[in-house]
Amino acid sequence: MLNRQGRQTTPNEIGTADHVTFTRNRALQQEEGLIFEIGHEDVSGVDVIDVDLTTSKLGGLERKEPIGLAGLTEPETMRHYVRLSQKNYGIDSGIFPLGSCTMKHNARLNEKMARLPGFGDIHPLQPQSTVQGALQLIDQLAHYLITLTGMEAVAMTPKAGAHGELCGMAAIKAAINAKGEGATRTVVLVPDSAHGTNPATAALIGFSVRAVPAGADGTVHIDAVKAALGPDVAAIMLTNPNTCGLFEKEISAIADAVHAAGAYFYCDGANFNAIVGKARPGDLGVDAMHINLHKTFSTPHGGGGPGSGPVVLSKALADFAPVPFIKKIGDALQFVEETQGTQSFGRLSAFHGQMGMFTRALSYMLSHGADGMKKASEDAVLNANYIRACLKDLFSQPFGDKICMHEVLFDDAFLKDSGVSTLDFAKAMIDEGFHPMTVYFPLVVHGAMLIEPTESESKASLDLFIATLRDLALDAKAGNKERFTGAPYFAPRKRLDETRAARTPVLRWKPPQPIAEAQAAE
């Protein structure tokens, strides 16, 4: 069974049976049931008095049936989640080279700062006179983002990268509508190599998508853009550095052509971490770009969020930014929370954005400073190129042997006829103690392997990673398939059956049916 990306989704070979224990635990790896199996409705891990409600003000809308929630006492809770945590790989466990995801070190100072009561324990709607420090923090972070990008303004509220894309594209749509071109400019240009969120965002707000092919060198060429441009084009969405890990060399010319055609340039800033302190998107002709604070500025990914995606805007778009935004009145800072009297396109969510992420990101920026942020970009690019240089004789580079930015892309040509797929290769890395790289993305490359080491890896860490990948590549080429196709052998689970999960979805626990009922149902 292959999915749309052509990758295997069923386990194709059962791994060798290993020594079986009575508990099915394996020393530190302990099997753990669901809270609904180990807990109970009568058990609680909090002590709350059970008050007698003599009067109810619920107006007859009281809950009548039990909810069915299981509780655990505190020690049981602690054990449950500690055991679960031991089945997870994090940046603190080792190199986490997921390309395009930027898994860099998460400093605990940032966690501590976000938890200061003055930031963590303030209400979004308490009087603004009582939260001036919070507004200053947001204002200061905005200043850092504007300075690093060379842009005019920044919209702080988007809650993640894709939300930022929505914000930037909405600002573009508002600007086009303000010029009276809303009915004619309905197309957004998106290169094939773009993140899936780009076309999804454009479509979400009513644009149609026109694909722009990348050149043979993996970058977008001015000729291809010019061929796609027309009076119906609202914007181009371009990732730079792009998802192949390459800097779009013709970016300035592309920006000029887009502007000359009366359209706007949206830059997907997911890979901004490669160029912080080295180049400014504002100098490259960008009109809007989201910044993933959870990538570039190291706010933790936390198993898939929360993120934060502020959007920097050019002068042409600044007035269309969503509410709320901060303005200075005398010495005080104040939120503008209503669109009335502004050109703002509206509101993207309740309240003021991801304050908890703002604090962490500013803490990162203050710690690194102008010098440290530049150095971080340089080391990220250095590390990626070091991996490239050390693997290029065994691995295949889809666009030839040339320097990359913060991530290096290989394809699966080097595995041809080995019987080992990119996915198998990734799973074998798990057995060696590594989190795999991003696989099968970008889609423009067959069997893609996108490696982003970040600046957080030491040379020793990179050397071990490189040596392991070399060993795996040699073994695959030598025909030792079992090491790959049955992998992972040593993870808490062997290869999981994704096809089965999708065909017969089981999306929640359900109480076991009593036998009599189950038989009746049949």
Added chain:
Amino acid sequence: MRYLPISQTDREDMLKRIGAADIDALFADIPANKRLNTLVDLPKHKSEIEVERILSALAAQNMSAGEGPFFCGAGAYKHHVPATVDHLIQRSEFLTSYTPYQPEIAQGTLQYLFEFQTQVALLTGMDVANASMYDGSTACAEAVLMAHRVTKRRKAVLSGTLHPHYRETVRTLSELANDKIVALPGNPSTAEDILSQIDAETSCVVVQTPSFYGELIDLKPIAKKAQENGALLIAVFNEAFSLGLAESPGAQGADIVVGEGQSIGNALNFGGPYVGLFACKEKYVRQMPGRLCGETVDADGRRGYVLTLSTREQHIRREKATSNICTNSGLCVLAFTIHMTLLGEQGLKRTAKLCHLNAFKLAKALQGVKGVEVLNKTYFNEFTVKLPKPAADVVEKLAQRGVLGGVPVSRLEPGRKELENLLLIASTEINTDDDRALFVAALKEVL
């Protein structure tokens, strides 16, 4: 620089291995005239102690909820979160992991997502829930888009007592997508006739209970009218603890239930990050936005979990995806689900009762203050009072007396004169008799 492990010697060795003359050779693809040759105009790196000083000074300028009597709500609530929660979510393997794309080494994340989905489904009385959205307001906007996909209609009817920020979020997205919305004007003093707005073009009707003004809404007649017209009922909640005591939206016939999960497990955080809850009937699951975790088996037949039904999602479907969402609120989900596990059925219900009782006690105490009128006929833990003067000024003066005494409706509905004197007041289990006495005393002084 304490965060960068590559030494100067390493750098030189590595450049040599790469075959680059210097670091700038690696940035050669950036047009030369666009490269920065000097540092950006920002301060240089600072030690941990210096950063702490700067940020602590900013934090000290804010009045935190724990400093005094606190009664703010309107979509964000202060509850007691057990110490265990914050300890556990900071475990490296949770905090520093990514979206579980490699399920064999992310079973921890996947299992808690599966448990979370189950808890949310039970709590809302629905068949299935997803692995979370950014927050309640964005979940609400996504629910409207989902209803459009299910019904193939494009008109949403919004109750006037929906949280105004939620309404504006839905409005913004609808305007961008050229969808129609009918937003009723909210007013806690007059009954709303939403039934007459539901017609054969309506894709969904969006109703919040307890409402923005704290009133419990009987969803059953609205569900019936929606169903008769082929429209979906989207039920919204701001305060997850209300579901411990009030009848679930699912039991009342809702098709989609969305809400804010912040009040369980998560701190106020000045409005974010929070966690959007999203649940629906099973028959609509393939139109659902966001991540879903599902059960499966591994090659040895052992139970395990994976992200599933991803053919709905942007990384595969691109412009045909159900949503552009990529991130969820993973760590806030974890906080929610740990707190919920600690609470269990009993803890949730008891805490909900305590919130309700505290609100009742406060309403009673406020009725003794001259010029203050409690408007609600029903409420869970938050109600609206009418003051003899503009609520925003009153709240400001209360703050000067050390009391954070609620949210003026005018903060969210500015320019509406008839709402200017209204104040939303929330109570939770954290409030004591002393808090209430201080609040009442300060209010008497201010009025």
